[in-house]
Amino acid sequence: MGGWWDMAAEELEQQYSPSRWSPRLGPDEVIQAHLAAAAAGTQRARAGAQTSLHVPYGDGDGEKLDMYLPTDPSGTFPVLVYIHGGYWQCLSKDESGFAAPSLVSQGVGLVAVGYDIAPKGAVLVSGVYDLEPILHTYVNDALHMSREVAQRNSPLLHIAPAAPAAAACKVLVAMAQHDSPEFRRQSREYVLALRAAGWSVSMLDLAGVDHFDIVEKLSEDSYILTQVILNMTLSA
Template sequence: MGGWRDMPAEALEQQYSPSRWSRRLGSDAVIQAHMAATAAGTRRARAGTRTALHVPYGGGDAEKLDIYLPADPAGTFPVLLYIHGGYWQSLSKEESGFAAPPLVSRGVALAAVGYDTAPRGHMDAMVLQVRRSVVFLAKRFPAARGIYLCGHSAGAHLAAMVLSTDWTGYGVVPDIKGAVLVSGVYDLEPILHTYVNDALNMSREVARRNSPLLCVPAAAPAACEVLVAVAQHDSPEFRRQSQEYGQALRAAGWSVSMLDLAGVDHFDIVEKLSEDSYVLTQVILNLISRA
């Protein structure tokens, strides 16, 4: 059968260490550069945009949103929820506003969500927090022209779990028109056998029930377009996971596009969302404008 189950432990660790696949910088340096770039981009976005910062969507310390608002005061704009990566254990909303300027300038609000990262947060709780943040946005902006999700790495996993939500008990069905999943992990079982699970402490049961690949719902009647994006310099395992999840969504009737971005790695594939001319920025804007 082959696949990740047959990999030696050391090879599996390498496959799930995205920083070891960058061609730009060494493993530690690319992570530091990513944190610096996203933090600086977020500071610029806050300085140049109308914002509502630290808006609570729940009672927990981390349960807050930073909302970057376009000029339209009526609230009839589309809202994009950005869900940060960091392997469910680092980064925060403080580094998650960098993509706002190109969106806000074209009339799209960006909301950056905070959630309890590990070890304080556990996987079930993180998934629930992000789902509740989507419900909060649906209620806060009832006139919004749709909600869009954009998640990177662990954030792409959380966005994919939002797509699998049964909204029956939430009091509202959010109008999710699109999702952009960037360099994500959609099957958590391989993670159990790597260093990543040291902080997450997931059991096989927790990993399976929180694996989007294992809980793909039939496509909702309302159109929701999903873009699954991956970097040329993502690891073969990350690239495989993206391919398999995209195929699983398509098989379940979802409208799916795959985008393989040349010349970028696991980190600058999203850092460049601060740039108007970047191909993924343009793809996101086109996705929103088509709805």
């Protein structure tokens, strides 16, 4: 029996699109129904349970959680930690408290965890995007990769067409002047492949650095790559 790598792209997309497998409604309708039900259920839970909402657990704007407590939380009680789905692109903790009423009535607390969702952008620095050449080098003496494994884990070979939800996800591919010609070739080819698939991608060829200090210099405030990363993250 084959694995996912034997599937055609259309079949693989079908397998990883849960909305296409619901017998209740069509793909678009079942998503909208789920969003509505989850949001309405969460509002009911907030109105009827003892809560502590929007509690920060990190520095990010989305790094907050909601706590739904049993009626008598004076002692210890079990807690269900709920981390919402949505393929890291949609939903939030504000649609994640719907299970609270049935739990808190039995003395079980619910913590709905929020987190920063994608797109958040990607910075790829002096990377290897096609692993197959490594099979023929000393690097593979320790890795023992087969050709199948190399192909399965090569980003260059698994570029999905950019969906509308990914339009705001900006990708930066950075390479060093003194990277090897093969590293530089791979960076250029990955950029071209991403662009061909509709991704928003740019390339940064950094002069005067090698494969190592291209990242070491991120400790410097004035370093161009540091500034680019700050611009990407702060404007997201």
